[in-house]
Amino acid sequence: MHRQTKIIATLGPAVASPDRIAALVQAGMDAARINFSHGDHESNGRLIGWVRDAAAAAGRPVAVIQDIQGPKIRVGVFPAGEVSLERGAEVELFNDAWEGGPGRIPIGYEGLGRDVKPGHRVILADGLIELEVTDSDGERLKAVVTTPGILSDHKGVSFPDSVLATSNVTPKDEADLEFGRRLGVDYVAASFVRTRGDVEAVKALAGDVPVISKIELARALENLDEIISASAGVMVARGDLGVQMPLERLPLIQRDILDRANAQGRLTVTATEMLESMTHSPRPTRAEVTDVAIAVMSGTDAVMLSGETAVGAYPVETVATMARICRTVEEGTLPGAGPVPFVADENDVASAVAQAAAQVARNVGARYIVAFTETGSTARLISKYRPERRIYAFSPSESTRNRMALYWGVTPHPFDRRGSTDEEMSEAAKLLEGEGVVSTGEVVVMVAGVPPNVKASTNLVKVHRIGEPSGQLGR
Template structure:
């Protein structure tokens, strides 16, 4: 299986046997959701993940998903209330409640979010179940009238969104900073950053981690429309991006979301960064043993779009069928990947650019297809070589070798990679790769294997973007090896 599966842990799945079953059916990344708990609550899950690594001999990744700024309304008098289409409500800061008059008052105790709100701007509540448009500014940046665009229930403390509006709030909250510190302390391998709006948000998380001597991989969650306007800067600073379709579907016209998903995945691959598609992949399996036909098609389309990972949320965290959901995605991937690889007709060629490492990676994939090789093996001290190979979307499996566990766990995010640890006592990277091939039982005598590596060369004092202790080595060596 080339596509990676991310499974969210929760009360229905934080169990050794269930987690083992999920790993055996393709899960390589476990998501720990800080929206509902702190780091201390995840200690048992991390222990199980490390135990599974040892028992199965497979690198596994523990990803902490930071909560980000929770934007919720306050108490609504008489909640729950039935809203009718065309009805007028008042939105404003809590001290203005009495000025609502006969209209329902919706309070928001975040003045910065109301700054710049103007007539005609959209406002959504309850994950888009209730939609409004601003019809009158009663008091600039403080009090507004809105008209309901549809019928629905208005309830206290629900989430509120302002599609397309820039929020002068950092993605990293004080709770997130605490969770980063404590998450590093319990041994998490990566962090997902919620509500990223620009590259500066990612820099903020990098700076926070560096206070504790770490630079763990960052998955930027694309939930804001204005994040798409700064996508190149976000990709430059991130290690992966998540197409978080729940909030993004509120920020952007729903009819455009499928194309936005495709564009994000394509941009991530061109930048040699991983992409994750998330939200409601198999939502019906929270309560049912099988998905709908539309969900099956949605998962397949994400894979055929070229996503590195697909993510399960409620399905595995609180669903009644967490293992079955993973098994189903695995089955869809088996068929969708075969069609995807057939359709692209060979590895992706690089754009015409001066980038020898990309062309070497592309050539390695072409050789593997031409010789019908058993697999590709790439040694990657920093992960750069493996990411280049993955971005070409090779049909053959890729064994990504590294002596560093943190690098191996990072490579779990990337299409087609099978990370394996090698002995650092062997000096040359090519020698490590050949030793791996000799000892691999799935590579038979007479099989060809394509080896790539990034070996140090004079005048290359670069620093790894993931781990400052390891150099970044461009892919500069390729070999056809017969066992």
């Protein structure tokens, strides 16, 4: 059964074999996320190869997302491997990637004493522990524990109140991006993005690979529109974002990010702890099911699984469960129901044509919209308006088809473009009829460009009845 919302599954030790990845694809995985914070080029390269093999065997494209580490700041190590931080205790923070001790916490950031000021918060261990800085001598900080806990080696650190002078692309990221380009990844997910400049820095090294910006810092929210504009898409990374912002605000922030990105026609991904309990349980909680449903009803392009599939005990079952939730919610309510608002894009003609296609399909009762695209932009624009119709996107480019696998409602289809626009429409109709997708006499809406095979030329919407000859639309 068709599903409009796409599913991203993170790969890891739990699925690190050809058979397991093939099972994820069969269960409904539309994109595989590979976290380059873990593994090496050899092991991650194997994962990419197995995804390509599984997609080919399944006869459908599956996108590969390379998630780069970015400037992750961590604590060093402790003699006993961990330290207990009691409420009200005073601690010293200093720049060192190595050993701390009682009352002394090493943090691997050179600008610690310069950028972090008295009154600023220091968040440790993914939000479990919180400190407040009370004094600074320009090199070392004094802080008091406001939220106690056990801090172990190499845990992450964030500074929600501080402006850090970190480069968004590390030497490791540069090497990983070059590796990803060579292997032909379909997307790069950029971590800890703060400004448009951070996005541009990643894009300069990613080449032609589209960049998805992870919104996980408070500062990113201050620059949200410019980050969205510079990106191919955004990910609502609720883990780090939930550490930076009050948890009760997270649902409102999530919806705002999705709405703004959808308005600009950008890809949207909702991530983190969506079915977290399935890491250890074969069934999700009721709250998790509702969480996924809310993301679907909010119009997200994709929902993402992280530890559930990377290290969980039930990775395949988790993907299948998420697929069932998405389908069931879509059958009950779709975000495209009702009038579709028009928001102009860079190419106003193509955007207007895409909106018209969604509206015409609704008006004439067409079940399918067929788009012809070289780069995927036509399919992306139609998808933006969230029609309650399946979008078949015909493209001769394998990389374009892989990327379109992540677009809401889009089914990529291989196509050898040749001849006139009229001939291409007739050929596509025959292919769909031959595959049993459509029947003779059925109406479909087709979107194309005249002349054909010219990028950024989308200018035509046609209501086509299967089995009837097309008119002469030019060569």
